[in-house]
Amino acid sequence: MNGRPEPADAELVLAIVAHDDRDAFTRLVRRHESMVRSVLRRLSRGDHGLADDLAQETFLLAWRNLRAFRFDARFSTWLYRIAFNAWLSDARKRREVLLDDEAQAPVPEEPGRAVSAAERIDLERALGCLSDGERAAIAACYYADLTHEEAAEAIGIPLGTVKTHILRAKAKLRAKLAEESR
Amino acid sequence: MNDIVHDPIERLLREDARRPIPDDGFALRVAVALPPARAARAWLKPALVLSSALVGSLLAWLFAPAGISLTQGFLDLARLQSQTPSALAAMGMALAMAVIAAVLVADES
Numbered sequence: 001m002n003g004r005p006e007p008a009d010a011e012l013v014l015a016i017v018a019h020d021d022r023d024a025f026t027r028l029v030r031r032h033e034s035m036v037r038s039v040l041r042r043l044s045r046g047d048h049g050l051a052d053d054l055a056q057e058t059f060l061l062a063w064r065n066l067r068a069f070r071f072d073a074r075f076s077t078w079l080y081r082i083a084f085n086a087w088l089s090d091a092r093k094r095r096e097v098l099l100d101d102e103a104q105a106p107v108p109e110e111p112g113r114a115v116s117a118a119e120r121i122d123l124e125r126a127l128g129c130l131s132d133g134e135r136a137a138i139a140a141c142y143y144a145d146l147t148h149e150e151a152a153e154a155i156g157i158p159l160g161t162v163k164t165h166i167l168r169a170k171a172k173l174r175a176k177l178a179e180e181s182r
Numbered sequence: 183m184n185d186i187v188h189d190p191i192e193r194l195l196r197e198d199a200r201r202p203i204p205d206d207g208f209a210l211r212v213a214v215a216l217p218p219a220r221a222a223r224a225w226l227k228p229a230l231v232l233s234s235a236l237v238g239s240l241l242a243w244l245f246a247p248a249g250i251s252l253t254q255g256f257l258d259l260a261r262l263q264s265q266t267p268s269a270l271a272a273m274g275m276a277l278a279m280a281v282i283a284a285v286l287v288a289d290e291s
Contacts, residue, residue, distance in 0.1 A: 020219055022213060022216065022219070025213075025216070026209055026212075026213050029208075029209045029212050029213070030205065030209050033203070033205065033208055033209060033212075034202045034203045037203045037208070038198075038199065038201075038203055041203075052208065055208070056208075056211060056212055056215060059212045060212070060215055060216070063216055063217075064217075123194055123195075123198050138195065142195045142196065142198075142199045143198075143199045145199070170189075170191045170192070170195075173191045173194075173195075174190075174191050177190070177191070
């Protein structure tokens with residue numbers, strides 16, 4: 001360790017834009033790949049191969065468009081938007097994607113489950129049961145650590161819909177947990 | 183954020199989100215897929231600006247009316263005679279050089 005602090009994202013971005021610095025870009029990739037890949041794994045219903053292809057596409061798009069990054073948001077938020085749009089355009093090639101499908105039957109609450117039971121749940125499989133909008137909201141707010149407002153802007157749905165999606169998704173996961181623990 | 187999370191689903195999601203995904207060569211694959219590096223041709227623009235300035239100066243010198251001398255022009259300016267043809271040519275030349283310098287400085291910054 002040489003004690004030098006890690007350069008901030010903004011410093012690395014400037015080094016890339018000014019000097020075509022590929023080492024700086026690789027540092028950015030290493031710093032954010034876990035977030036991007038886990039978000040895409042959740043969005044792709046656990047398809048790790050597809051998620052990694054989309055993650056690679058995300059970073060290549062980021063490289064090409066880095067001059068458009070305006071530093072008015074966190075670099076990770078900007079990256080999340082690219083990843084989400086990459087997934088969305090890929091998913092729309094195969095099927096219809098509904099992100100603001102609020103008109104669903106309410107999921108019954110299953111309160112009072114033990115933590116140990118929650119740990120047994122196959123979260124990846126359970127997340128695969130959620131709707132596109134619910135998975136997008138969960139991926140944004142938990143895996144990309146966005147606020148509800150940032151998630152609404154990035155996904156392109158109203159703030160109230162994001163909150164509904166989160167509540168409904170957690171209720172569905174809770175119901176799934178109850179089902180698994182029986 | 184409150185670190186004490188009582189909702190098991192909330193806790194499960196947060197723990198899952200915090201779990202890092204091993205690189206397994208991903209960063210290298212991205213680095214390899216990047217487009218080729220830009221050729222280092224930082225000299226190209228200054229060279230183009232300077233050579234076009236030289237060509238312009240040569241043409242101006244070739245087609246300028248007889249009797250105009252830059253040396254004479256600067257001597258005229260030193261004597262505060264700015265309306266002579268030579269003095270005007272000298273001022274034009276100085277202006278052209280200033281424009282070239284401004285272009286190069288703007289490009290550098």
